[in-house]
Amino acid sequence: MTPSPETPGTDPAAGEPAAGTAHPVLDRHTYTSLREPRAAGRLALDGAWHQISPKYVVSQTVQNAILIAIALAIALVLSLGMEQHWVWIPAGILIVTTLIAQVVLPRQARALGYMLRDDDLVFRKGILWQRMIAVPYGRLQLVDITQGPMDRAFGIAKLKMVTAAATTGVEVPGLSREAAEALRDTLIDVAETRRTGL
Incomplete structure (x- = not known):
């Protein structure tokens, strides 16, 4: 399903996200179509x-290349x-695993x-093993934006949401800085209006 960037992602009257709407900042410089399983029994929401931003793949590719180069260098030094x-043996396992992940x-x-x-907020990932996690706004306790050195180089960030049950935290990687900040501000505003007893 392709989001329409002209529809605002918040209800101006309530200052809250409207269900099923797009957000111009969140949809800027991202993939244009979500890859979903084709099976009739797939999990689906309207x-x-x-x-996320395609820069996430570039960032991860560079990190994987650095990891492989380090593994090869260590293996060569120890071997020669x-x-x-x-x-x-361990270097080969690490390299093959990294290449498959890539x-x-x-x-x-x-x-x-x-x-x-x-x-x-519903977060989804996976095609073969599809997973959807719903994070109630009223249960949010912390919204954290994290950037590693490679993330900063490519202008992306990871947004982490922590709820009252620490095990149900959700991490959304590969957001542009603007999208991460806009999503953080939206979640904080809505969480304040939906706060429930903890």
């Missing part, structure tokens, strides 16, 4: 899905300099999405 040839990364990134509904 509404506008917001997606100290004649520790066993090091190629191959599926673009498909995974296109399957990540979140939806602002009347009472909660």
Whole structure:
């Protein structure tokens, strides 16, 4: 489902997200179509899905390349300099695992999405193993934006939502800085109006 960028993501009268609407800042420089399973039994919701920035894939690709280069360098030093040839076994496992993760990364990134509904935010990920997590606005206790060095270089951030039950926290990676800040402000405003007894 493709969000329409001209529809505001908040109800101006209430200052809250309107169910099934798009948000111009959240939909800027993101993927244009959410990748979903084609099976009839898939989990589905009506509404506008917001997606992450394609820069997330670029950032992760660079990080994976750095990880592989470090693993190769360590393996070469230990193997040639100290004649520790066993090091190629863990290095090989690490490199193959990273390469497999890299191959599926673009498909995974296109399957990540979140939806602002009347009472909660729904985060979804996965195609083969699809998962949806609903975070009620009234249960939000902390909204945190995190940026690593590589994230800063590519202008993206990760937004983490912590609820009253710490195990139900949700992390949305690959947001542009503007989208992360806009989503944080929206969630904080709505959480204040929907606060429930904890």
